[in-house]
Structures are given as structure tokens and as C-alpha cells.
Amino acid sequence: xxxxxxEKWKKINKxxxxxxxxxxxxxxxxxxxxxxxxxxxxxxxxxxxxRTFRPVIKEDCNKCGICWMYCPEGVxxxxxxxxxxxxxxxxxxxGICAKECPTNNIEMLRESDIKDG
Ligand code: SF4
Ligand code: SF4
Numbered sequence: 001x002x003x004x005x006x007e008k009w010k011k012i013n014k015x016x017x018x019x020x021x022x023x024x025x026x027x028x029x030x031x032x033x034x035x036x037x038x039x040x041x042x043x044x045x046x047x048x049x050x051r052t053f054r055p056v057i058k059e060d061c062n063k064c065g066i067c068w069m070y071c072p073e074g075v076x077x078x079x080x081x082x083x084x085x086x087x088x089x090x091x092x093x094x095g096i097c098a099k100e101c102p103t104n105n106i107e108m109l110r111e112s113d114i115k116d117g
Contacts, residue, residue, distance in 0.1 A: 006030045028065040036074045039090040047073070051093035053108040055086055061105045067097035 006029075025031060039047050057067075061083065068076040068084055075087040076097060086097075098106035 006032070028069045031069065039073050039075070039092075047090045047092045048088045051088075051091060052111060053093040053095060054088065054111050054114060055091060055093065055095065055097050056107045056109055057084060057086065058105040058107060060103065062103055064102065067101050067106060070096050070100040072096060 006025075044050060063082045063084065065078065065084070068078060071091075072094065073090060073092060075090045076084050077087060078084055093108070093111075095108050098108050
């Protein structure tokens with residue numbers, strides 16, 4: 001189990017009754033670890049097989065992690081250098097990451113317009 005680093009979150013997690021009405025955090029690193037189920041291959045194949053739009057992270061990404069936090073599939077991966085990459089095998093192309101990116105650094109490209117793929 002991942003260790004909770006934030007002192008504030010340790011306190012928040014302690015008891016439901018002690019939770020404040022408003023929970024503030026300054027960046028994604030303060031978020032408490034939560035269990036998520038990652039996508040797997042289904043009867044229609046891997047999610048990336050039927051995606052219509054592909055998210056592409058552009059060069060000016062500031063590594064804030066907002067896209068990682070919002071992706072409902074958990075397919076945005078943080079690399080060792082702090083940058084993020086998208087697992088296109090299971091990204092469903094919903095565009096939430098692009099919508100939430102505060103610096104507009106995720107472009108949604110139509111799959112049929114991409115040569116490699
Ligand atoms: S398009 Fe949707 S599924 Fe794909 S990385 Fe962005 S938020 Fe996640
Ligand atoms: S939300 Fe945008 S700027 Fe932040 S890590 Fe993701 S792509 Fe980069």
C-alpha cells in the first residue's frame with residue numbers, strides 16, 4: 001500500500017467525523033491514494049482499438065499532473081522525469097484530459113488523420 005505523505009490527508013483520513021467541510025489541496029501530490037481499476041481487454045478488444053480521437057501531449061506541458069488526476073481510466077502515466085505519457089492501448093479518447101489541461105497542452109487528433117495509426 002502506498003504511503004500517504006501529506007500530513008493534512010493523514011488527518012482527513014483518520015475519521016469521517018473529523019473531515020472538514022471543504023477539503024483544499026494545492027496540487028495533485030497532496031491527493032490521498034485511492035484504489036482504481038484499470039481497463040482490460042473486453043469483447044470489443046482493447047479500448048484503444050475503437051477510439052476516435054487521440055490525445056497528444058504537446059511540448060510545452062508543465063508537468064502539473066492535472067490530466068493524470070482527471071483521466072477516468074487511469075491511463076496517464078507519470079514517468080521518472082516527471083513528464084506524463086498516455087497508454088494508447090487503453091485510452092478511450094474521451095478528451096477529459098484535454099478539457100482539464102490548464103495550459104491547453106493536450107491536443108485531440110482524429111485517429112483517421114494520424115499516419116502511424
Ligand atoms: S482521452 Fe480520456 S481516457 Fe484518454 S487519456 Fe485523456 S482522459 Fe484518459
Ligand atoms: S494537465 Fe496539461 S500541462 Fe498539466 S501535465 Fe497534463 S498535459 Fe501537462
